[in-house]
Amino acid sequence: MRVSVFTPTHNPRYLQECYESLAAQSFPDWEWIVLLNGKASSWTPPKDDPRVRVERASGLRGVGAAKQEACARATGEILVELDHDDRLLPAALIEIVDAFTARPDAVLAYSDFAHINEDGSPSDNQFDLSHGWQYDWESSGGARFLRCHAMAPTPHNIGYIWYAPNHVRAFRRSAYEAVGGYDAARTILDDHDLMIRLFQHGSFVHIPKLLYLQRFHQRNAQADPATNARIQDETVELYLEHIEDLALAWSAREGRHSLAFRMPTTVGDLEIDERFTIAQVDTVPGRFDLPDDSVGVIKAVDILQRLPERSWFLNECYRVLCHGGLLLTDTPSTDGRGAFQDPSHVSFYNENSFSYLVRAELRVTIPTLIAQLQVSHLRTYFPSEVHEQIDIPYVKANLLAVKDGPRQGGPLFL
Numbered sequence: 001m002r003v004s005v006f007t008p009t010h011n012p013r014y015l016q017e018c019y020e021s022l023a024a025q026s027f028p029d030w031e032w033i034v035l036l037n038g039k040a041s042s043w044t045p046p047k048d049d050p051r052v053r054v055e056r057a058s059g060l061r062g063v064g065a066a067k068q069e070a071c072a073r074a075t076g077e078i079l080v081e082l083d084h085d086d087r088l089l090p091a092a093l094i095e096i097v098d099a100f101t102a103r104p105d106a107v108l109a110y111s112d113f114a115h116i117n118e119d120g121s122p123s124d125n126q127f128d129l130s131h132g133w134q135y136d137w138e139s140s141g142g143a144r145f146l147r148c149h150a151m152a153p154t155p156h157n158i159g160y161i162w163y164a165p166n167h168v169r170a171f172r173r174s175a176y177e178a179v180g181g182y183d184a185a186r187t188i189l190d191d192h193d194l195m196i197r198l199f200q201h202g203s204f205v206h207i208p209k210l211l212y213l214q215r216f217h218q219r220n221a222q223a224d225p226a227t228n229a230r231i232q233d234e235t236v237e238l239y240l241e242h243i244e245d246l247a248l249a250w251s252a253r254e255g256r257h258s259l260a261f262r263m264p265t266t267v268g269d270l271e272i273d274e275r276f277t278i279a280q281v282d283t284v285p286g287r288f289d290l291p292d293d294s295v296g297v298i299k300a301v302d303i304l305q306r307l308p309e310r311s312w313f314l315n316e317c318y319r320v321l322c323h324g325g326l327l328l329t330d331t332p333s334t335d336g337r338g339a340f341q342d343p344s345h346v347s348f349y350n351e352n353s354f355s356y357l358v359r360a361e362l363r364v365t366i367p368t369l370i371a372q373l374q375v376s377h378l379r380t381y382f383p384s385e386v387h388e389q390i391d392i393p394y395v396k397a398n399l400l401a402v403k404d405g406p407r408q409g410g411p412l413f414l
Contacts, residue, residue: 001097003030003170004076008057008066009084010038014215017087017120019045019052021213027093032082035070064186064193071181080170081191085215087116088168089140092211096170099205107175107202108195110153110165111211114138114145118217122146125216131162132407138210145210152406153204154324155246155297156376159239161192161231163409165204168212175201188227189234196242200249239377243398244299247326248275251296256322260299263306272299283346285312288320293403295320301330305345311368314357318371323405326376329397333380338392351378354397359413372414374400 007018015034022032030051036043037057045052055073060066071079078100082088092111099109115123122145127133138147150165157163169191179197182190198204251258252275260276263283272278276299279288283306298317307313317327332339334350356362358373376398383394400408 001029001078001100002076003027003078003080003093003097004071004074004173005030005032005080005082005088005093006035006067006070006074007032007082007084008035008037008063008070009043010036010040011084012036012040012043014085015043016046018082018084019049021087021089022051022082023049024090025088025093026090027097030093031074031076033070033073035066035073037066062185062187062190064182064190065184067190068182068184071176074173077173078170079173079176080168083167083214085217086167087120087213087215089211089213091209092168095207095209095211096168099207100170100172103203103205105203106172106205107198108165108169108171108204109207110150110170110204111168111207111209112147112150113166113168113212113214114147114210116145116213116215118215120215123216127162130411132409132412134407140210145213147210149208150206151409152324153199153206154406154408155199155243155250155326156324156400156408156410158195158199158204158246159243159376160409161189161235161238164192164195165206166212167214168207169195171198188231189238192235192238196238196246200242200245203253236377243326243377244273244297244328247297247328248273251325254296254322256296256325257290257294257320258297258299259295260301261303263303272301281307281313283307285309286316288316290320292319293322295325296322297326297328299328302332304329304331304349305339305342305347308346309368310347311366311370314369314371314373318373318401321401323401323403324408325401327373327399327401329399330383330394331397333393333395335380335395336393338394349395349397351380351395351397354378354395354399358399372402374402374408374410374412374414376400376408376410 032052034054035057115125117123134149151157151163258276259279260272261281331349334348
């Protein structure tokens with residue numbers, strides 16, 4: 001299984017360190033495509049190595065186009081992304097090959113990582129621990145690094161770049177080509193966009209080992225305030241566009257049900273994706289005819305406001321959802337008159353209402369609520385953005401089932 005490592009660069013400053021990290025790999029069957037673009041005039045490795053191909057690209061605009069071109073020039077079965085200022089640890093490539101060999105269904109493999117400073121020294125920089133990140137110190141090559149434990153590959157985590165697989169990232173060429181590869185038009189979130197499409201195509205495998213050192217300095221894209229603001233906004237846009245597809249693909253792969261509830265009296269239901277199984281829910285509390293942990297995603301559009309007692313429905317959704325399973329809800333918001341004008345509405349919600357479902361200090365006001373839920377996404381919007389005939393505010397609340405399993409990224413108020 002041949003490995004192609006690809007590195008587009010406009011600044012060859014750290015390429016010698018990249019090469020040294022590749023030359024130290026315990027797996028020898030690799031090639032390295034260094035694609036010079038922009039202001040990068042030339043670079044040669046410190047010694048002659050037939051596995052290194054330094055090539056020139058012209059006319060490329062943006063990181064998506066550069067990565068697409070680099071991958072097009074690769075010949076290996078496995079494509080490994082190595083940023084031009086980062087380093088691989090010596091076992092990285094063999095661990096990647098072993099992971100794909102052990103998991104023929106996997107389309108992407110990723111590892112734990114550590115940050116290093118601009119001078120290459122270990123960094124103690126950490127992401128927000130209250131969002132579920134975990135760290136410990138680990139020795140490698142005579143230095144101690146603060147290892148960040150990557151989060152599990154679930155729809156919620158993949159849906160946001162903040163919690164999605166970081167480096168090292170490697171993918172099968174066959175899967176990469178099947179989903180269309182890097183988007184050449186992207187200047188940011190090129191990796192996130194690709195991962196979203198890959199996750200809908202197949203499984204991701206996490207290698208729970210420190211394999212990658214990621215350099216942080218003032219030339220990182222996220223260091224620029226304007227670029228970082230775009231990254232934050234477009235991350236949410238990608239989440240909203242794809243979270244349902246991510247959840248459906250994951251649920252199907254895991255052999256779980258995907259449900260869309262409708263009321264027997266509902267008028268004018270929005271169209272429901274045929275990949276969901278349609279289930280009917282009545283206003284009378286009852287038990288869903290499904291085993292515990294057997295569902296990956298539930299969609300409930302225009303449901304909550306028609307249920308007089310909210311606990312039983314949420315408790316049953318929680319019972320049948322697996323850990324990390326998603327409850328996707330859309331409900332008229334009391335921030336507009338639409339929540340009150342329909343006489344079939346007997347319960348009322350806005351964004352603040354969902355705080356009482358997830359925050360421990362507020363849940364005590366609903367003693368019958370057993371469901372342990374985490375917010376995946378919460379916002380108020382107008383469906384007229386999509387459906388012109390609906391011009392009232394809705395609250396979109398996507399909630400995660402929290403059971404026994406890996407922590408999902410984001411604030412946890414249980």
